[in-house]
Amino acid sequence: MGKLAELRELVTGLEVISAAEAAPGLEVEEDALTFEGNAEKKARAFLAATGLPSLADDSGLCVDALGGRPGVWSARYAPTDAERIAKLLGELKGAQNRKAHFTCALCLALPGGAIERAVGECHGEIIDGPRGAHGFGYDPVFFVPSLGKTLAELTRPEKAGLSHRGQAMRAMAPKLAR
Ligand code: IMP
Numbered sequence: 001m002g003k004l005a006e007l008r009e010l011v012t013g014l015e016v017i018s019a020a021e022a023a024p025g026l027e028v029e030e031d032a033l034t035f036e037g038n039a040e041k042k043a044r045a046f047l048a049a050t051g052l053p054s055l056a057d058d059s060g061l062c063v064d065a066l067g068g069r070p071g072v073w074s075a076r077y078a079p080t081d082a083e084r085i086a087k088l089l090g091e092l093k094g095a096q097n098r099k100a101h102f103t104c105a106l107c108l109a110l111p112g113g114a115i116e117r118a119v120g121e122c123h124g125e126i127i128d129g130p131r132g133a134h135g136f137g138y139d140p141v142f143f144v145p146s147l148g149k150t151l152a153e154l155t156r157p158e159k160a161g162l163s164h165r166g167q168a169m170r171a172m173a174p175k176l177a178r
Pocket of ligand 1 (some may be wrong): 054057058059060061074075084104136137138144151157163
């Protein structure tokens with residue numbers, strides 16, 4: 001997915017290591033009811049396990065006509081990307097309101113107990129069928145009207161320029177630099 005690569009591009013002068021390298025085998029259950037809650041739970045768990053500043057994210061798709069679902073359950077909505085998209089399109093069949101947004105919540109937990117947060121959102125519409133071959137997850141059905149393209153029709157740098165994760169990371173970058 002390239003989260004680590006995106007982060008390394010945004011943060012210079014710091015060594016960034018993955019969760020798997022920092023605390024092999026540590027699994028944190030994402031059972032909070034908000035993106036912010038899950039990100040904080042993960043960041044605190046990795047700080048506790050490693051003693052290192054820990055940055056965690058949680059993200060997902062919120063669809064207006066579904067009352068914000070799948071939301072924090074976006075990854076668990078169905079077993080595979082293709083099945084998640086098919087289920088989403090099924091639930092939206094006949095729906096007039098196609099508005100949706102992605103949210104990304106980042107949490108940085110620092111030794112000493114300080115917590116920094118950043119959030120990014122990307123707004124668009126769910127179209128009737130997949131378009132594009134880039135990205136992952138719900139990207140092929142997430143249409144950005146201002147570009148006339150789905151997120152899956154954008155290159156990685158183009159997507160990072162407007163995505164929820166790119167926005168949250170740019171908001172977090174100065175806090176990391178400090
Ligand atoms: P997590 O943040 O790794 O728990 O993932 C949440 C889920 O939300 C992912 O598995 C995807 O299904 C979906 N998701 C989050 N960000 C994106 C994105 O940028 N494009 C498409 N799907 C996304």
